[in-house]
Amino acid sequence: MSSEVHDCIVIGAGIQGSCTAYHLAKNKQKTLLLEQFVLPHSRGSSHGQTRIIRKAYEEDFYAQMMQESYELWAQLEKEAGVELYRCTGLLVMGPENAESFSCLKATMQRHKIPTVVLEKQEFSQHIPNVNLTDGNGALMDTLAGVLYADRALRAVQRLFQSSGGVIKDGEKVIDITPGAVVTVTTGSGVYRGRNLVITAGPWANTLLTHTGLQLPLKVVKINVCYWKEKIPGTYSVGQRFPCFIQMEPKEGEYDIYGLPSNEYPGLMKVCYHMGSETEPDERDKQTDRGDIDILMRYVTRCLPGLVPVPAVVESCMYTVTPDHHFVLDSHPTYGNIIIGAGFSGHGFKFGPIIGKVLSQLAMGQVPSHDLSPFRIKRFQSHARSSL
Ligand SMILES: Cc1cc2nc3c(=O)[nH]c(=O)nc-3n(C[C@H](O)[C@H](O)[C@H](O)COP(=O)(O)OP(=O)(O)OC[C@H]3O[C@@H](n4cnc5c(N)ncnc54)[C@H](O)[C@@H]3O)c2cc1C
Numbered sequence: 001m002s003s004e005v006h007d008c009i010v011i012g013a014g015i016q017g018s019c020t021a022y023h024l025a026k027n028k029q030k031t032l033l034l035e036q037f038v039l040p041h042s043r044g045s046s047h048g049q050t051r052i053i054r055k056a057y058e059e060d061f062y063a064q065m066m067q068e069s070y071e072l073w074a075q076l077e078k079e080a081g082v083e084l085y086r087c088t089g090l091l092v093m094g095p096e097n098a099e100s101f102s103c104l105k106a107t108m109q110r111h112k113i114p115t116v117v118l119e120k121q122e123f124s125q126h127i128p129n130v131n132l133t134d135g136n137g138a139l140m141d142t143l144a145g146v147l148y149a150d151r152a153l154r155a156v157q158r159l160f161q162s163s164g165g166v167i168k169d170g171e172k173v174i175d176i177t178p179g180a181v182v183t184v185t186t187g188s189g190v191y192r193g194r195n196l197v198i199t200a201g202p203w204a205n206t207l208l209t210h211t212g213l214q215l216p217l218k219v220v221k222i223n224v225c226y227w228k229e230k231i232p233g234t235y236s237v238g239q240r241f242p243c244f245i246q247m248e249p250k251e252g253e254y255d256i257y258g259l260p261s262n263e264y265p266g267l268m269k270v271c272y273h274m275g276s277e278t279e280p281d282e283r284d285k286q287t288d289r290g291d292i293d294i295l296m297r298y299v300t301r302c303l304p305g306l307v308p309v310p311a312v313v314e315s316c317m318y319t320v321t322p323d324h325h326f327v328l329d330s331h332p333t334y335g336n337i338i339i340g341a342g343f344s345g346h347g348f349k350f351g352p353i354i355g356k357v358l359s360q361l362a363m364g365q366v367p368s369h370d371l372s373p374f375r376i377k378r379f380q381s382h383a384r385s386s387l
């Protein structure tokens with residue numbers, strides 16, 4: 001074991017760990033970022049070319065955090081000298097009389113998020129080639145768009161390194177010994193840090209076992225489906241087609257969402273916001289296609305310009321909490337272990353702000369956002385959390 005003690009060790013080089021490490025290094029913290037796979041990889045949750053960025057949220061705390069996240073993404077773009085965000089707008093469709101749809105509208109209004117409400121009569125004129133479901137309303141979050149995910153991850157990791165940070169990839173953490181100085185053992189080394197951040201995505205509970213904590217997290221495999229345009233370009237980013245979310249507020253059903261064709265010419269990404277449970281290392285053994293059946297019916301009904309059979313299916317994982325809100329907190333027993341987990345399929349857009357608040361927790365500072373919705377304590381009654 002080297003006698004070197006890092007200010008902070010971060011486990012997991014997905015978007016959350018990479019952004020946290022970047023903020024730590026910017027704050028002159030001697031930081032080591034450990035990643036089990038050789039980078040870049042496609043075995044976690046942060047790979048793929050695109051993600052949605054939006055301020056349209058029902059909850060005030062997300063809308064608020066996104067105000068700053070947009071600013072931080074813009075700073076990153078500038079610092080890295082690459083385009084990470086493309087404004088396309090986000091079309092949200094949902095049952096007009098559902099509480100979630102009106103709550104979304106009200107939150108957007110309260111936070112002065114630029115919004116256009118689309119009346120039914122004008123819908124098809126503004127959004128051709130989409131059939132609005134009967135009883136649904138529609139609105140547009142005009143500053144929403146696409147984040148270039150793979151590119152963003154690379155950019156943040158590069159900026160971390162150029163700020164003096166060290167990445168060791170292909171090093172799986174196999175043991176953690178908590179203490180005033182935390183000892184972290186990988187397959188090829190032993191490292192010590194005054195603070196530890198665990199941002200291990202679907203593997204969060206595997207790592208937390210070493211600290212005597214388990215969170216109520218469910219890992220699901222998402223079939224990432226791309227659908228062929230009957231006429232190339234119909235739903236393309238070039239034709240200013242927006243991202244969309246079809247809200248499904250009924251119990252047991254989940255939203256459907258899409259991004260304009262862009263990364264694969266002629267193919268539009270349309271996915272279901274839930275999947276079947278899996279062990280993170282056994283992702284490819286999970287072959288349930290129930291989500292694809294739901295999508296095929298939706299595409300047939302609402303996106304008539306697409307061939308209703310997926311042309312490409314890729315895999316990704318969500319790590320879902322019971323309330324679909326994140327975990328951003330210190331370990332209940334070891335104050336120098338910080339946890340970022342359970343991003344529940346919507347965490348990418350928050351990467352820079354999550355990195356900032358996790359780095360603040362790791363530096364012993366008061367976080368600049370209220371983290372009470374994200375505390376571990378809220379799971380106290382839950383069977384799988386052992387506190
Ligand atoms: C299909 C899909 C669509 C999505 N769409 C959106 C969207 O439109 N907008 C949005 O904002 N978000 C979206 N998300 C969610 C977003 O991508 C995730 O919330 C985010 O990527 C989670 O990042 P993470 O860093 O927590 O996890 P990960 O990216 O999984 O990173 C964790 C890392 O930890 C490493 N690790 C684990 N265990 C160890 C170990 N023992 N030793 C060393 N390293 C370890 C893993 O290898 C991995 O690289 C989507 C997710 C998916 C799957």
Ligand SMILES: O=C(O)[C@@H]1CCCCN1
Pocket residue numbers: 052053054245255256257273345346347
């Ligand atoms: O985070 C998002 O914006 C999207 C919304 C739809 C589901 C997947 N995630």
